[in-house]
Amino acid sequence: MEISYTPIGRVRSPYDTPEDVIHDEVSETGGEVVLEEEYEAGLEGIDGFSHIVVFAHLDEINESQLTARPPHVDDLEVGVFATRSPHRPTPLAQTVVELLERDGTTLRVRGLDLVDGTPILDVKPYVPLVDEEDVSVGWFEDR
Template sequence: MVELEEIGIIQTPYKKDEDVPHQAYKSNKKGKIKIKEEYEEALKDIQGFSHLILLYKFHKPIKKSIKKDKNLFLKTKNQLVNPFLDTKYHGIFSTRSPIRPNPIGLSIVKLLEKKENTLKVKEVDMLDKTPLLDIKPYVPEFDQRKKVKTGWLEKNFKNK
């Protein structure tokens, strides 16, 4: 049994799944991250990073997701998902669907400000009151890769 401890709460303007953009880079909305006071010291030096990787728990069950922008929808069938960017079903692990065996999300957000145990961020793509599991600094030298293949998504990015 794996147990994870919530280190804080992510506050966003998104109250319903249909309002949340399907990727953080599509969002210009701001949010706040309230870190538990016992972890405030762990935020030392974080303000030197422009972007953060957030790991969080999808805390509301989603079986079918429809997005207001561009009439995007997500459907599942067993361990397959028909994601927002395609019309075919793919294995859940070849997608970033929020519908997963372990409901863990990952987003990269822009850090705007740190004040005590509160972080103000931009480019949020999660529901309000999302439980935060971990924060890691985004470091291009560590996180960017060259000669990357994007599988079934390649057709969506060919001319971009």
């Protein structure tokens, strides 16, 4: 089965290539999520959220791997589905960013880890679940 999506917008970012993204510094990286004009009504009410979840297609990722080495964890290799590695069988990104401002279909954000021009597939408000405090984060707990 083949599934296809039409992007609803693009990212404006200071990063030109995936190699330019410095993951230790993205918490301060500013950028914009710019949706097509036809989706402006869909952004009504998003301004009230401090953070949003951006779903994107990693169109510059050309290879996938079934295992990955997480950054900052020595001598650990795990399955790609247990990581946030971009080198996935389906190069789909999910990233949470701080929403600073909305101007029409432009969302100014901080914490962006996507390359300039990355196609946006969806935007959702970030809503932490209060009743899910007892969670396990696998190998990440040792980080």
